[in-house]
Amino acid sequence: MTPSDSGAMPLILAVPSKGRLQENASAFFGRAGLRLAQGAGARDYRGKLVGVPGVEVRYLSASEIAAQLASGAAHLGVTGEDLIRETLPDVRGQVELLTPLGFGNATVVVAVPQAWIDVRAMSDLDEVAALMRTRHGRRLRVATKYVNLTRRFFAEKGVADYRIVESLGATEGAPAAGSAEIVVDITTTGATLSANALKVLDDGIILRSEANLVASLKAPWGEDQRTALRTVLGRIAAEERARTTREVRAALPESGAIDLATIAGLHEAELPYGAPRGGDGEIVMRCPEGAVFALAGALVEAGARAVTVRRVDYAFAAENPLAERLLARL
Numbered sequence: 343m344t345p346s347d348s349g350a351m352p353l354i355l356a357v358p359s360k361g362r363l364q365e366n367a368s369a370f371f372g373r374a375g376l377r378l379a380q381g382a383g384a385r386d387y388r389g390k391l392v393g394v395p396g397v398e399v400r401y402l403s404a405s406e407i408a409a410q411l412a413s414g415a416a417h418l419g420v421t422g423e424d425l426i427r428e429t430l431p432d433v434r435g436q437v438e439l440l441t442p443l444g445f446g447n448a449t450v451v452v453a454v455p456q457a458w459i460d461v462r463a464m465s466d467l468d469e470v471a472a473l474m475r476t477r478h479g480r481r482l483r484v485a486t487k488y489v490n491l492t493r494r495f496f497a498e499k500g501v502a503d504y505r506i507v508e509s510l511g512a513t514e515g516a517p518a519a520g521s522a523e524i525v526v527d528i529t530t531t532g533a534t535l536s537a538n539a540l541k542v543l544d545d546g547i548i549l550r551s552e553a554n555l556v557a558s559l560k561a562p563w564g565e566d567q568r569t570a571l572r573t574v575l576g577r578i579a580a581e582e583r584a585r586t587t588r589e590v591r592a593a594l595p596e597s598g599a600i601d602l603a604t605i606a607g608l609h610e611a612e613l614p615y616g617a618p619r620g621g622d623g624e625i626v627m628r629c630p631e632g633a634v635f636a637l638a639g640a641l642v643e644a645g646a647r648a649v650t651v652r653r654v655d656y657a658f659a660a661e662n663p664l665a666e667r668l669l670a671r672l
């Protein structure tokens with residue numbers, strides 16, 4: 343880490359440089375008003391956030407991001423939960439998973455040849471392993487790049503007699519190639535598994551993963567970095583709040599007699615600008631997207647003269663829940 347022009351130590355934000363997560367990750371930051379500006383040239387793996395001083399963007403592969411968050415070389419990053427759980431021996435002690443991002447969805451699964459018609463569950467693997475030993479004199483081989491997830495899951499399921507064959511790519515090809523009998527790999531559509539005549543075991547789901555915004559507990563969190571953190575997470579929270587809620591405005595009845603507190607309580611709504619000052623006038627509420635119609639109905643029922651609902655782009659608030667959660671752990 344090198345001091346920025348102003349001498350401040352930057353917050354290092356690690357962003358996928360390639361692969362499936364890249365486009366979605368920059369779109370996610372863009373929605374939050376955080377525009378990534380890559381340094382000159384496509385091969386420059388550093389950049390900045392436009393208009394947010396004190397942040398250095400590093401473009402890395404998804405697995406490298408997990409490693410840098412673990413070591414503390416990066417403060418914040420976007421990567422798959424699968425890589426976090428595979429790479430970090432102590433997830434809770436090393437990072438805080440701040441929020442799932444709704445993209446990069448994939449499932450880590452145990453898959454066996456479709457031809458093994460009697461093998462449906464993890465418990466059947468023990469029998470297969472025993473047969474392998476007696477018939478072929480060797481252990482059942484599992485091809486994977488998820489070595490740690492595999493070991494943990496197999497141990498939980500009581501399957502012990504196997505050997506891992508580390509795979510660096512095209513894992514699903516291992517059984518046909520003869521380098522392993524079964525695989526542990528990530529799948530989204532299932533197309534690759536089918537194409538390789540493999541099936542997922544009934545209880546063979548190891549982890550449902552998606553991209554997450556992750557913070558390192560091991561990175562040096564000085565005052566400069568905490569300030570940058572509040573700005574970045576404040577914008578992300580404002581976008582998330584705006585996306586998941588609706589603003590509901592109502593013209594109160596002339597009489598002013600309306601029990602807003604009760605209505606708000608019943609419909610998970612809040613009054614972000616407080617209760618109305620006078621008896622008459624307009625109030626602004628905010629509620630989850632799914633509560634809109636019930637809330638609007640309740641307001642009309644209670645005498646509101648008009649109710650309008652709208653989406654907003656950003657909803658900033660004094661509290662910064664993502665930042666507070668992280669800062670409380672540092």
Ligand SMILES: Nc1ncnc2c1ncn2[C@@H]1O[C@H](COP(=O)(O)OP(=O)(O)OP(=O)(O)O)[C@@H](O)[C@H]1O
Nearest residue numbers: 360361362363403404405422424446447448528530
């Ligand atoms: N169908 C999918 N297959 C693989 N990964 C997926 C899929 N869908 C989402 N992902 C997520 O994307 C992450 C990175 O996968 P991707 O293949 O895009 O990166 P990569 O550039 O190959 O990374 P690396 O070179 O470090 O393996 C996965 O670990 C997972 O979290």
Ligand SMILES: O=P(O)(O)OC[C@H]1O[C@H](OP(=O)(O)OP(=O)(O)O)[C@H](O)[C@@H]1O
Nearest residue numbers: 511512527528529530531532533534535
């Ligand atoms: O269930 P599906 O939708 O078919 O997707 C799963 C496949 O995609 C990934 O490979 P990727 O394309 O990332 O290649 P890689 O193994 O080189 O990373 C993954 O390793 C699977 O092979």
Ligand SMILES: [Mg+2]
Nearest residue numbers: 361362404511
């Ligand atoms: Mg890949």
